[in-house]
Amino acid sequence: xxxxxxxxxxxxxxxxxxxxxxxxxxxxxxxxxxxxxxxxxxxxxxxxxxxxxxxxxxxxxxxxxxxxxxxxxxxxxxxxxxxxxxxxxxxxxxxxxxxxxxxxxxxxxxxxxxxxxxxxxxxxxxxxxxxxxxxxxxxxxxxxxxxxxxxxxxxxxxxxxx
Amino acid sequence: xxxxxxxxxxxxxxxxxxxxxxxxxxxxxxxxxxxxxxxxxxxxxxxxxxxxxxxxxxxxxxxxxxxxxxxxxxxxxxxxxxxxxxxxxxxxxxxxxxxxxxxxxxxxxxxxxxxxxxxxxxxxxxxxxxxxxxxxxxxxxxxxxxxxxxxxxxxxxxxxxxxxxxxxxxxxxxxxxxxxxxxxxxxxxxxxxxxxxxxxxxxxxxxxxxxxxxxxxxxxxxxxxxxxxxxxxxxxxxxxxxxxxxxxxxxxxxxxxxxxxxxxxxxxxxxxxxxxxxxxxxxxxxxxxxxxxxxxxxxxxxxxxxxxxxxxxxxxxxxxxxxxxxxxxxxxxxxxxxxxxxxxxxxxxxxxxxxxxxxxxxxxxxxxxxxxxxxxxxxxxxxxxxxxxxxxxxxxxxxxxxxxxxxxxxxxxxxxxxx
Numbered sequence: 001x002x003x004x005x006x007x008x009x010x011x012x013x014x015x016x017x018x019x020x021x022x023x024x025x026x027x028x029x030x031x032x033x034x035x036x037x038x039x040x041x042x043x044x045x046x047x048x049x050x051x052x053x054x055x056x057x058x059x060x061x062x063x064x065x066x067x068x069x070x071x072x073x074x075x076x077x078x079x080x081x082x083x084x085x086x087x088x089x090x091x092x093x094x095x096x097x098x099x100x101x102x103x104x105x106x107x108x109x110x111x112x113x114x115x116x117x118x119x120x121x122x123x124x125x126x127x128x129x130x131x132x133x134x135x136x137x138x139x140x141x142x143x144x145x146x147x148x149x150x151x152x153x154x155x156x157x158x159x160x161x162x
Numbered sequence: 163x164x165x166x167x168x169x170x171x172x173x174x175x176x177x178x179x180x181x182x183x184x185x186x187x188x189x190x191x192x193x194x195x196x197x198x199x200x201x202x203x204x205x206x207x208x209x210x211x212x213x214x215x216x217x218x219x220x221x222x223x224x225x226x227x228x229x230x231x232x233x234x235x236x237x238x239x240x241x242x243x244x245x246x247x248x249x250x251x252x253x254x255x256x257x258x259x260x261x262x263x264x265x266x267x268x269x270x271x272x273x274x275x276x277x278x279x280x281x282x283x284x285x286x287x288x289x290x291x292x293x294x295x296x297x298x299x300x301x302x303x304x305x306x307x308x309x310x311x312x313x314x315x316x317x318x319x320x321x322x323x324x325x326x327x328x329x330x331x332x333x334x335x336x337x338x339x340x341x342x343x344x345x346x347x348x349x350x351x352x353x354x355x356x357x358x359x360x361x362x363x364x365x366x367x368x369x370x371x372x373x374x375x376x377x378x379x380x381x382x383x384x385x386x387x388x389x390x391x392x393x394x395x396x397x398x399x400x401x402x403x404x405x406x407x408x409x410x411x412x413x414x415x416x417x418x419x420x421x422x423x424x425x426x427x428x429x430x431x432x433x434x435x436x437x438x439x440x441x442x443x444x445x446x447x448x449x450x451x452x453x454x455x456x457x458x459x460x461x462x463x464x465x466x467x468x469x470x471x472x473x474x475x476x477x478x479x480x481x482x483x484x485x486x487x488x489x490x491x492x493x494x495x496x497x498x499x500x501x502x503x504x505x506x507x508x509x510x511x512x513x514x515x516x517x518x519x520x521x522x523x524x525x526x527x528x529x530x531x532x533x534x535x536x537x538x539x540x541x542x543x544x545x546x547x548x549x550x551x552x553x554x555x556x557x558x559x560x561x562x563x564x565x566x567x568x569x570x571x572x573x574x575x576x577x578x579x580x581x
Contacts, residue, residue, distance in 0.1 A: 062465075063458045065172070065204035066214075067221035084218060086208045089486045090457065092543045093495060096551050102540030107213065 001076025003135050004036075004112070004119050006049040011129035013040045013047035017121035024120040025110070035101065035112040036121045049129055051121065052099040052112040054078045060091035060100060060111075076135075077114040085109055163188040164259055165471055166250065168240050168408075169266030170194035171203065172457050173438025175222060176464030177264050177471070178230050184472035190232045191258065193250075195267070195405070196289060197237030199223055204457050206293045207317035207487075210300065211324050219290060240267070245412040245431050262471040265409070265421060265429070266438040266464065269402035269455065274309070277370035283378045284371075285397045287318050299395050302326030307382050307393040309368065311338040313487055315399030316355075320489050323358055330361040330391050332382070334400075337364050342485050342496050346514070347535045350521055354490045363388055371396070402455070404440040417442065422451040425478045427467035435471055437463035446480040446554050447499065447532075454481040482554055483533075486543065492519065497546045498533020498553045500525050508532075524549065529558040 018034040026033035036051035054071075058078045061069040068084035069091060071077070080091070080100075085108040092100045092109060100111045112119075122132040165181060165188055167174045178192060201219040208214040227234050235252065242251040249259050271286040273279055285296050296318075300306070304327045308319045311333040322329050331338065337348035338355075352362050367385035374381055382391045404420045413431050415422060421429050421436040423443050429436050437443075438460040445452035459481040469476035486495035502508050505527060513522045520538040522545065524531060531549045536542045552558075 062176070062461050065202045065221070065457050066218065067202070086205050086214045086218070087488070088204065088208070089488070089493065089495075089540055089543060090204075092540060093484055093486045093497070093547050093550075094458070096548055098544035098548060104540075 001054070001135050002114075002117075002132050003054050003076075003138055004051055004114070004122055005053075005131045005133055005138050006051065007129045007131075008046065008048040009129075010127050011038065011047045011049050012127045013038050014126055016124040016126055017049060017130060020120040020124035021112075024115055032101075033103075035099075035110055037098075037101075050098060052078065052095075053097065054112075054114070054135075059094045063090050063094045065090060072113070075114050075117040077112070077117075079113045080109055080111055082106060082108045082110070163261045164191070165189065165262040165264075166191045166193065166258060166260040167264040167266060168193050168250075169264070169268060169438065169440075170196065170200045170234075170236060171266070171268060171438065172460035173266035173268075173441075173464035173467070174264070175200055176461045177266060177435075177437060177468035178232055180465040180468030180476075181472045182230050182232075182468075184469060184474040186231070188472075190230065191260075192227070192232050192234045192236075193238065193240055193252070193258075194236045195239035196291075198290075199227070199236070201290050203288065203290075206287060206290065207314065207321055209293055210287075210297055210318055211321035240408045242410075243408050243412050243414075243434075245414065245434060248433065250408070261433060263434045264427075264467050264471060265406070265414075265434065265436040265440060266460075266467075267405040267408075267440050269404050269420075269439045271398065272401050272403050273398055274368070274400045276368045278373075279368075279371050279396075279398070281373075281377075283380050283393070283395050285395060287314055287397055287399060288402070296395075296397065300325045300327060304328070304394040305379070305392060306330070307332060307380075307391050307396045309382075309396060309398045310334075310400035311340075311362075311364075312399050313339065313342060313485060315397065316351075316489055317487055318397055318399070319355075319360060323360055323490070328361075329359070330393070331355070331363070332366050332368060332384075332391070333362075333364045334367060335364065338362060339494075343494070343537075344500055344523060344535050346512075347494075347496075347521055347523070347537050350519055350537055351489065351492065351494065354492055354519060358490050361391075402439070406440060417451075419453045423463075425466075425480075426470045426476065427463055427478065428470070435467045437467040444478060444480040446482045448480075452481060454483045456481075456483060456485065458484055479554065482550065484546075484550070492537055493540050493542060495536040495543055495546060496534065497550060498525075498531075500533045500535045530556050 017036045018031045019029050021036050022033035038049045040047045066086045068081045087107040103110045122130045200222040202221050239253045271288045306322045306327045307330045308315045309332050319329050355362050369383045369385040372381040380393045406416050414429050420440045420442045423436050423441050427435045427437050439455035442451035466476050466478040484497040507528045509526045511524045524534040531553050534546050
């Protein structure tokens with residue numbers, strides 16, 4: 001399967017991914033409808049795109065008390081079935097990456113579903129920070145390494161040493 | 163090899179699925195006293211509130227059990243386990259042999275010792291049957307008294323509020339949700355509940371229940387100065403006990419809170435494992451036998467038990483308590499340890515906005531996060547979620563106290579830049 005990888009060093013916080021996602025997922029250009037989030041810290045001059053990495057052993061899927069989270073057999077995406085979701089937010093407490101959001105209108109949790117295998121965020125990314133790559137090839141992209149990278153970036157911005 | 167699982171909820175299902183990952187050949191049987199396919203107890207308050215249709219409570223169907231290649235016998239209680247002959251007996255007399263047995267039979271509610279707390283109008287909320295009995299009673303204008311203020315009770319009380327009942331919550335301890343919230347958060351939630359018209363009384367004892375006019379209404383007589391409460395229905399949520407009477411006569415050690423198990427969910431009797439609410443397993447904080455009767459813990463323990471039953475050695479890193487619910491428009495959550503115990507190395511980082519009622523507290527010891535409390539919006543959960551792996555690992559994760567929650571990534575990057 002393929003996943004969306006994120007490189008905060010390349011991201012320019014244009015937010016095209018957010019708009020593309022919101023349009024595809026909800027038919028709006030409201031950032032709150034997007035399943036990908038770009039956190040922008042102007043002081044530190046750091047922007048960090050964040051979306052689901054469709055974990056090998058997704059804990060959100062395991063702990064969902066409504067059995068609403070499953071893996072799409074075709075795309076491999078970890079998906080939330082909005083009809084089954086009770087809005088209990090256990091998945092939000094389970095995901096350490098903050099990749100699940102709450103849709104306050106529909107009262108359900110939402111997350112990336114890889115747009116059925118054609119992620120719009122990647123298509124509209126202008127800097128190349130988002131890539132849609134085979135999960136095996138993305139081994140260099142590990143959340144732990146991303147965490148380390150973020151630490152480095154923020155450290156650098158504050159005048160620390162790499 | 164014959165594997166038998168007693169139970170049909172979070173721990174049992176996770177165990178059955180983990181077992182089948184490593185063993186497709188052995189016989190697998192799931193037994194449960196309750197009838198029907200598995201449903202989710204966690205969702206019962208949502209059903210009461212009307213936000214989830216009944217059919218959505220069911221989390222497995224016939225196809226799922228077939229896919230597991232599991233024989234099922236639901237609606238048939240286990241009455242006795244023989245650990246020498248390695249058999250068990252069902253209520254209808256059938257005897258089953260087992261080589262590996264998982265006890266994941268859960269708990270049942272207990273009524274506090276209050277005189278005449280029984281009969282018509284008295285409810286518990288634990289099973290689907292309980293919810294089915296309670297739902298038609300939740301009629302607008304009625305008076306409902308909730309005894310106990312645990313997660314289930316308070317969510318049910320909210321459901322009653324939403325349905326237009328007049329709600330009273332009686333708690334024996336000085337504050338609501340004593341196991342899930344700290345003092346400040348309890349007080350804020352109580353204020354919120356009162357704002358929605360609920361009558362919340364803490365530190366009250368209940369003397370007896372009277373029926374001045376025969377059946378109903380009931381009168382809950384309090385043992386303190388508070389005026390007594392008249393009620394059309396009483397919902398009792400004042401604790402649970404494990405369902406383990408069928409283990410009498412076996413060598414399995416059973417304590418009041420459940421069966422102590424090791425990090426592989428073994429009970430100490432060869433071939434017998436326990437998981438879920440009826441088990442007392444290791445916690446991340448080093449306790450050997452903690453009672454974390456929670457859905458995520460049950461899933462984790464079930465997975466460990468199932469793998470080990472299939473001969474695949476798997477060790478549990480310990481349970482980390484976590485709770486989340488929505489009540490009266492507030493997202494209420496907690497995780498790990500969030501109460502200061504006077505250790506000078508402990509530091510609480512608190513963000514409180516009295517205007518919105520938002521309250522987020524994280525507790526650290528020597529820079530290592532121990533847990534936290536959230537009263538706020540769903541977005542506030544991200545900070546607890548991000549800390550979870552660090553609480554588990556005991557890894558340092560300091561926040562810059564001046565800007566504690568200035569974005570999730572500051573939390574992640576933490577104080578590394580100052581190290």
